[in-house]
Amino acid sequence: MSTPAVAQRRFEAAAFVAAVELRVDPGSGLERFSGPMIGGEALLHAGTLWTFAVRVGDGSLTARTPGGLNRDVGELSAEARVQAGTGLSFSAGACRRAYSTVLARQRWNTLQLGVEGRLPFLGGAMQAVARGALLPVVAVNGLDHPKTAYTVGTGLEYQLGQGAIGIVYSLERYDFPAQATMQRLEQVSALTVRGVVRVGR
Amino acid sequence: MRRAALGLALAALCAGPATAQNSTAELLQQAHQFYEQVDIERALLLLRQVVSPSWPFEITPEQRVDAYKYLGAALALRGQSDSAMLYFRAALERDAFTDLDPATFTPAQVGLFAQARRLTFAVAARSVAARRVDPRTERVSFTVVSTHTATLDVRLSLVGVLPAVGVGLFSAVSEGLREIDWNGLLTDGRLAPPGRYELLVAGQSRLRSTWDTTWTYFDLAYDREPLEDTLPALGLGGLLPEQVTDAAARSDLLKALGVAAAAVVISDRLTNHDLGRGMPWASRALAGVAVVAGGVSFAYRRRHRDLPENVAENARRRAERLAANDAILRRNQARIARTVLVITPAAGIGP
Numbered sequence: 194m195s196t197p198a199v200a201q202r203r204f205e206a207a208a209f210v211a212a213v214e215l216r217v218d219p220g221s222g223l224e225r226f227s228g229p230m231i232g233g234e235a236l237l238h239a240g241t242l243w244t245f246a247v248r249v250g251d252g253s254l255t256a257r258t259p260g261g262l263n264r265d266v267g268e269l270s271a272e273a274r275v276q277a278g279t280g281l282s283f284s285a286g287a288c289r290r291a292y293s294t295v296l297a298r299q300r301w302n303t304l305q306l307g308v309e310g311r312l313p314f315l316g317g318a319m320q321a322v323a324r325g326a327l328l329p330v331v332a333v334n335g336l337d338h339p340k341t342a343y344t345v346g347t348g349l350e351y352q353l354g355q356g357a358i359g360i361v362y363s364l365e366r367y368d369f370p371a372q373a374t375m376q377r378l379e380q381v382s383a384l385t386v387r388g389v390v391r392v393g394r
Numbered sequence: 395m396r397r398a399a400l401g402l403a404l405a406a407l408c409a410g411p412a413t414a415q416n417s418t419a420e421l422l423q424q425a426h427q428f429y430e431q432v433d434i435e436r437a438l439l440l441l442r443q444v445v446s447p448s449w450p451f452e453i454t455p456e457q458r459v460d461a462y463k464y465l466g467a468a469l470a471l472r473g474q475s476d477s478a479m480l481y482f483r484a485a486l487e488r489d490a491f492t493d494l495d496p497a498t499f500t501p502a503q504v505g506l507f508a509q510a511r512r513l514t515f516a517v518a519a520r521s522v523a524a525r526r527v528d529p530r531t532e533r534v535s536f537t538v539v540s541t542h543t544a545t546l547d548v549r550l551s552l553v554g555v556l557p558a559v560g561v562g563l564f565s566a567v568s569e570g571l572r573e574i575d576w577n578g579l580l581t582d583g584r585l586a587p588p589g590r591y592e593l594l595v596a597g598q599s600r601l602r603s604t605w606d607t608t609w610t611y612f613d614l615a616y617d618r619e620p621l622e623d624t625l626p627a628l629g630l631g632g633l634l635p636e637q638v639t640d641a642a643a644r645s646d647l648l649k650a651l652g653v654a655a656a657a658v659v660i661s662d663r664l665t666n667h668d669l670g671r672g673m674p675w676a677s678r679a680l681a682g683v684a685v686v687a688g689g690v691s692f693a694y695r696r697r698h699r700d701l702p703e704n705v706a707e708n709a710r711r712r713a714e715r716l717a718a719n720d721a722i723l724r725r726n727q728a729r730i731a732r733t734v735l736v737i738t739p740a741a742g743i744g745p
Contacts, residue, residue, distance in 0.1 A: 212676060216669040223669060314646035315691040316638070316701065321649045321684075323656060345664060347656040348680060349687055362657045362680040364664055364672050380665055382672030384680060 201241070205356075207234035207389035213266070214382045215254055215292075220375025224261045226254035230383070232268070244274040244282075254292075262294040280311040284326070304330035305344065320350045322361065331367065336377065341368035348385075356390035417451045418444060422460060434468050441465045459489045466510070467494070470503045478503075482510035490518035490539045491571075511541045515604045517597035519548075522612040527735045529578035529585065534737060536563065536574045536593055543569040544597040550576065553590040553611070553743050561586070563593075567600065578735050585733060588615050590740055611740040618733040621726045624719045628711060634704035643695040650688020654681035 214227040230252025237245045250268040272286030283306075290301040307326025314321060328342035348361030362384050369377040421440050428437035443449060444461045453461075466481035485492045494507045520537040527534050538548055546568040551560030561581050564574050580586050591614055596607045635642075661677035 212673070214673045214676075216672065218669055227673075312649050314649045315687075315694065319687060319691065321653045323653070345660050347653050347660065349650070349653055349684055360680060360683060362660065362673075362677050364660050366664065366666060368666060378666050378669050380669050380672055382661065382665075382676065384673060384676035 201239070203238040204392040205236040205238070205389050206392050207236065207387055208232070209234065209250070209385050209387040211250075211252070211383045211385035213252055213254065215264075215266075216378075216380050216382075218376075218378045220372075220377055223258065225257040226261060226264060227257055228252055228254040230266065234387075234389075236389070242276045244276075246272045246274070246286075248272070262296065265293045267291050267293070274309070280313070280320075282309050283307070284309065300334050302330070302332040303328045303342075307344075311350075318352050320352075321347075322350055322359065323347045324363075328367075337370055337372075339367040339369045341366060356388065358386070358388045361385050361387065418449075418453045418457050422457060422464075425461075425464060429464055429468060432471075434471055437464065438468050438472075441468065455488060459485045459492055462488070463492055463494070466507070467499055467503050470506050471500070475506060478506050479510050479513070482507050483514045486510060486514045486541050487516055490516040490541050491520065512601060514541050515544065515597070515599040515602055515606055516541050517544065517546065517595050517606045517608050519593055519595045519608055519610045521610050522593070522737055522739050524738045526617065527578060527737060529733070529735055530731070533575035533577055534735070536576065537571065538564075538568075538574060538595045539571045540568055540597045543567060543600040545600065546572070547594075547596045548574055549594050549596075550586075551592050551594065552587065553592050555589065559587065585730065586614060586735075589613070590743065592743070611742055613738045613740045615736040615738070616733050617736050619729045621729060622722045624722050625715050628708075628715060632711065633708045634701070636701055636705045636708060637699045638695045638701060640696070643692050646695060647688045647692040650684045650691065654684040654688075657681045657684070 209232050211230045211232075212227070213230045214225065217224045217226075230250050232248060232250030234246055234248040239245065248268070248270045250266075252266045254264050254266055256263050268288065268290045270286055270288035272284050274282050274284040276282050286305050286307070288301070288303045288305065290303075292299045292301075305326040305328045307324060309322065309324040312321040313319070323346070325345045326343065328339075328344065331339050331342045344363060344365040346361050346363030348359055350357050350359035363382070365381040367379040369379075421444055425437045425440035425444070428434075428440065441461050441464055444453060445458060445465065462481045462485035466478040466485065468478075469475075469481065470478035494504050496504050499507075517538065517540045519539075522534075522536065525534075536548070538546065540546055544567070546564055546566065547562070548564040549560055549562050551558055559580065561576075561579070563576055564572070578586055590611060592609050592611055594607065594609045596605065598605045657677040657680040661672050661674050665672045
């Protein structure tokens with residue numbers, strides 16, 4: 194027999210596939226990488242307010258500019274989200290991402306504070322999603338803390354019985370401080386299709 | 395004898411205003427004693443003193459009626475029928491409840507008094523006594539009287555209320571004393587509302603072409619548990635829209651267009667200019683999906699306006715409210731059924 198607290202818990206599993214583009218200017222010219230990324234996500238809804246999520250992803254980015262090295266990307270993130278009103282929620286999370294080439298591996302550790310808004314339409318069957326987050330902590334081995342770091346995104350989500358399918362366009366932007374005459378700039382764009390389904394009762 | 399009466403009157407005068415009524419009462423008591431001792435002369439002397447306009451002390455209506463009654467009785471014993479009749483009539487005119495007890499007075503006195511009743515017409519209603527009445531098992535009793543056979547109309551009405559609220563209690567030929575019971579209900583079967591009531595007695599003599607009216611007042615209050623208010627009607631905030639409005643359809647379209655615009659703005663404006671736009675084809679693809687979704691939603695909502703889930707939810711809310719109100723009404727009916735009427739006498743129309 195489940196207790197009321199247990200009865201209010203709800204689990205969801207999600208999978209996503211994304212088209213990702215990484216643009217980097219280390220100060221010596223633009224390098225562009227793109228490729229697919231896939232991953233999964235586990236979500237726990239505790240009551241009506243709180244949601245906890247863990248997400249893993251893996252992808253392979255191909256150099257689109259001459260002289261670039263192909264790189265693999267792996268990501269592990271965790272996030273806590275709290276509902277602040279109808280369609281509005283705030284989140285805090287941490288992410289560890291690694292870019293690997295045949296020569297080296299670069300690790301990114303970030304903390305983010307975000308907000309997400311959802312507007313229902315089509316009688317609630319669809320939702321318009323907009324989200325943004327500041328990244329107050331960005332630790333990259335070999336690099337200083339960026340002076341500008343944020344992520345924004347927008348998309349649509351369609352409810353399908355016990356699940357949902359969504360499409361989101363997102364952008365991460367990192368402007369590192371200039372050193373001497375050079376400034377490192379990076380941005381990650383992604384178009385993600387994500388399906389989520391309720392697990393269990 | 396005259397000296398004794400004057401002495402008594404003088405003694406009462408000296409006692410002062412505080413004992414004025416007592417003086418009248420003492421003199422009447424004295425007169426009663428003389429009458430009982432068949433000392434008619436002394437009794438008449440004292441009684442005439444009491445009803446004389448020069449009597450210096452306060453005399454209540456009841457005392458005056460008593461004096462007239464004994465004056466009539468004393469004069470009847472002396473064989474002065476006409477004078478006795480006048481005093482009996484004076485007593486009856488002031489109080490139609492006046493009566494002679496056949497066990498105390500002689501048949502001749504009683505006969506004269508009956509004759510006086512036939513010659514005098516008056517109706518009266520006794521003041522309502524304070525009491526609590528459970529209308530399920532008890533009745534409010536009113537006592538009215540007519541001096542001789544008359545058509546009596548007794549009606550109860552709530553004072554100062556328009557349209558008039560009332561109930562007819564009696565309308566028939568009656569003679570003498572009559573007890574009239576009231577069950578606390580109006581003609582429509584409902585419990586009489588709280589307030590001040592007037593009991594009006596109108597009589598038309600059957601022996602003489604004369605009529606008389608009298609009235610008395612009382613307050614009626616409820617003693618019962620407070621009634622519950624029923625739930626208010628479900629207003630705009632309590633019901634869901636049952637049809638999609640044009641504004642809602644347009645709102646859907648605007649939300650989708652907002653997503654499309656946001657995707658383009660993110661890829662074109664929020665990226666670093668030195669790095670160039672971030673996957674513009676992806677933002678355009680999402681914008682396209684959003685525009686199509688918004689258009690489909692707009693068209694669908696305009697063609698399918700009914701919201702069956704909302705209709706069902708509204709029906710559930712209405713049924714829930716109806717059931718709650720039915721329960722409240724049942725509880726209130728039970729409380730009303732247990733209402734106890736609290737009757738208190740009142741002086742007149744106003745408080």
